[in-house]
Amino acid sequence: MSFTLRKDKHGxxxxxxxxQLIVGNRQELKQKVLDALESGGxxxxxxxxxxxxxxxxxxxxxVSLSKKIREQGGDLRLCGLNEDLQTLFELTKxxxxxxxxxxxxxxxxxx
Amino acid sequence: xxxxxxxxxxxxxxxxxxxxxxxxxxxSDLQYVGPAVxxxxxxxxxxxxxxxxxxxxxxxxxxxxxxxxxxYGNRHDPARVVRVLVQVGHDVVxxxxxxxxxxxxxxxxxxxxxxxxxxxxxGRGLFVLRxxxxxxxxxxxxxxxxxxxxxx
Numbered sequence: 001m002s003f004t005l006r007k008d009k010h011g012x013x014x015x016x017x018x019x020q021l022i023v024g025n026r027q028e029l030k031q032k033v034l035d036a037l038e039s040g041g042x043x044x045x046x047x048x049x050x051x052x053x054x055x056x057x058x059x060x061x062x063v064s065l066s067k068k069i070r071e072q073g074g075d076l077r078l079c080g081l082n083e084d085l086q087t088l089f090e091l092t093k094x095x096x097x098x099x100x101x102x103x104x105x106x107x108x109x110x111x
Numbered sequence: 112x113x114x115x116x117x118x119x120x121x122x123x124x125x126x127x128x129x130x131x132x133x134x135x136x137x138x139s140d141l142q143y144v145g146p147a148v149x150x151x152x153x154x155x156x157x158x159x160x161x162x163x164x165x166x167x168x169x170x171x172x173x174x175x176x177x178x179x180x181x182x183y184g185n186r187h188d189p190a191r192v193v194r195v196l197v198q199v200g201h202d203v204v205x206x207x208x209x210x211x212x213x214x215x216x217x218x219x220x221x222x223x224x225x226x227x228x229x230x231x232x233x234g235r236g237l238f239v240l241r242x243x244x245x246x247x248x249x250x251x252x253x254x255x256x257x258x259x260x261x262x263x
Contacts, residue, residue: 022144022145023141023144023178024141024145052170053170053174055178056178056238056239059235060232060233060235061232063230063231064232084163088171091224092235093224097230
């Protein structure tokens with residue numbers, strides 16, 4: 001499991017979550033995104049195309065990162081959720097807190 | 112990373128059907144949650160749960176229950192372990208997760224989808240657990256949870 005960060009040509013930080021986002025690795029994701037925020041990144045897309053599962057700690061870290069990014073005038077969007085993950089966001093009503101796109105291209109185009 | 116995780120797998124015949132039991136003791140350290148889930152999922156029989164349910168519902172529920180047991184039950188105490196027992200029957204999987212803590216009353220946990228709680232970082236564990244499996248039952252003390260997933 002790992003996280004990859006890349007910047008697209010418009011400066012949007014795209015974060016790939018490979019494997020799972022759970023209590024054991026959420027801190028790593030948090031630190032990487034906060035470092036990018038510190039370095040001036042304001043627009044973030046978290047891509048879950050390669051993600052198996054997300055636990056409540058993983059959901060929680062997304063909530064807290066989104067809040068911190070918004071406080072700096074930025075935005076964090078999500079994409080690539082499979083049907084099960086999409087359902088998880090809907091059940092927890094977190095789909096109302098995040099802009100969720102189907103693909104990273106769609107998420108990037110929406111900025 | 113050297114791992115202290117040792118999975119015990121047993122097959123026992125009873126009532127005309129064979130049941131597989133997997134048991135694992137997990138140290139009270141959150142770094143073992145992911146490896147423990149992978150270890151158990153890797154040895155779970157292909158039936159009665161579909162690959163998709165194993166990959167998502169079972170894996171997430173186990174990670175969730177383990178994290179709760181380590182953090183809130185055993186309070187990260189290295190002297191305590193979390194005991195996992197998975198009973199795989201013909202048409203049902205029961206997942207028992209037991210910690211050595213004092214237990215809690217699940218009825219006192221507030222609904223994390225309430226508008227005033229929605230933007231909080233924590234407090235979704237039990238809600239997520241209940242969303243993922245067919246039945247959630249705690250023992251009276253509240254330090255052991257049994258998660259039931261029906262075939263499919």
